[in-house]
Amino acid sequence: MEASIMDGPKRRYGAVSGLTTVKNPVSLARLVMEKSPHSYLAFSGAEEFARQQGVELMENEYFITQDNVGMLKLAKEANAILFDYRIPTTGLECCAAEADNPLMMNGLPINVYAPETVGCVVVDKEGRCAAATSTGGLMNKMSGRIGDSPIIGSGTYACKLCAVSCTGEGEAILRGTLARDVAAVMEYKGLGLQEAVNFVIKERLDDGGKAGLIAVSNKGEVAYGFNTNGMFRGCAAEDGFMEVGIWE
Numbered sequence: 635m636e637a638s639i640m641d642g643p644k645r646r647y648g649a650v651s652g653l654t655t656v657k658n659p660v661s662l663a664r665l666v667m668e669k670s671p672h673s674y675l676a677f678s679g680a681e682e683f684a685r686q687q688g689v690e691l692m693e694n695e696y697f698i699t700q701d702n703v704g705m706l707k708l709a710k711e712a713n714a715i716l717f718d719y720r721i722p723t724t725g726l727e728c729c730a731a732e733a734d735n736p737l738m739m740n741g742l743p744i745n746v747y748a749p750e751t752v753g754c755v756v757v758d759k760e761g762r763c764a765a766a767t768s769t770g771g772l773m774n775k776m777s778g779r780i781g782d783s784p785i786i787g788s789g790t791y792a793c794k795l796c797a798v799s800c801t802g803e804g805e806a807i808l809r810g811t812l813a814r815d816v817a818a819v820m821e822y823k824g825l826g827l828q829e830a831v832n833f834v835i836k837e838r839l840d841d842g843g844k845a846g847l848i849a850v851s852n853k854g855e856v857a858y859g860f861n862t863n864g865m866f867r868g869c870a871a872e873d874g875f876m877e878v879g880i881w882e
Contacts, residue, residue, distance in 0.1 A: 635656065635659045635697075635769070635770050636650060636651040636768070636784040637649065637660045637769070637784060638663050638767055638784040638785070638790045639660055639664050639764070639790070640764060640765050640790055640792040641792065642792030642794060642796075642797055645793065647667055647673055647786050647790070647792075648666035648673060648674070649663055649673060649674040649675075649784035649786065649790075650663050650675055650680045650784060651674075651680065652676045652678075652680060652681075653680055653681065655681060655691045655692060655693070655694070656680075656689060657692045660766045660768045662689050663766070664766075665683070666680075669687060673786075676780070697770075705773055706773055706774060709773050710774060714774065715772045715773065715774055750772070751783060751801040752769070753766065753767040753768070753789075753790070753800065754766050754767075755799050755848050755849055756797065756850065757797065757850040757852060757854055761852035761853065761854075763792045763793070763850055764797055765790050765791060765797035765798055765799045765813070766790065766799065767789050769781060769783040769789075769801075772804065781804030781805075781807075782805075782808045783800075783804070786813075786814075787811050789813060790813055791813035793817050794852060795817050795821060796816060796817050796820060796830075796849055796850060796851045798817065798849045799848055800812050800846070801845065801847070802843070802844050802846055803844050806843025807843070809843070810834070810845075812847060813847065815834045815838050816831055816847070816849055817830075819834065820851075826855070827849055827851040827857045828857040830857075831847060831849055831857045834859070835861055836861075839861060844861060845861065845862070846858065846859065846860025846865035847860070856869050864880040865879075865880070866879075866880055867879050
């Protein structure tokens with residue numbers, strides 16, 4: 635598992651990768667930001683820091699579900715990487731039908747709908763923005779692979795203007811520095827939040843990369859964008875407004 639968190643006004647952040655026992659990776663990322671001299675800890679070093687800080691740890695069995703065991707088995711048999719919401723389905727029976735004409739990512743077939751990432755962006759009444767992202771990564775990923783979620787400027791970013799959290803093809807998000815680019819086009823092109831999100835989704839995802847993001851501005855605006863079939867999302871505002879959505 636891997637995660638990151640960023641405090642916009644102070645440009646502070648914490649990130650972790652390679653976790654196998656930490657129940658709440660974002661909580662550990664915040665402790666890296668607040669309680670360590672560093673910004674990013676990974677693998678055995680992150681696990682040791684977690685023990686030192688007394689965060690809640692779980693046995694590996696806690697993280698295992700039969701649905702994921704089944705999808706991992708299919709992925710290994712197909713030599714595939716399973717990716718977030720590229721192909722929504724009601725079950726795994728679609729895999730055989732799609733095997734003859736699979737969609738591809740990084741040269742490998744993508745077969746199953748398997749959302750793994752959760753993100754959050756917030757802005758308070760004083761216009762201070764923050765963002766956090768947590769993920770289990772791609773199913774059947776190579777050992778040692780690190781995605782976009784813990785990388786500041788790619789999967790997560792916050793500054794005085796806005797906060798952004800991304801989900802999707804990690805490699806495409808990394809190449810496009812997606813989260814940072816939302817802030818950059820607001821700052822340097824003078825775009826509004828939704829305009830910036832639309833621009834980044836359209837112009838910064840190369841080679842057919844698939845992704846989505848959520849964002850807030852220091853003015854309290856909320857925006858989202860994606861070029862996939864759908865993106866799970868929800869919003870809650872101070873005045874009681876609440877909204878959830880999947881499709882466009």
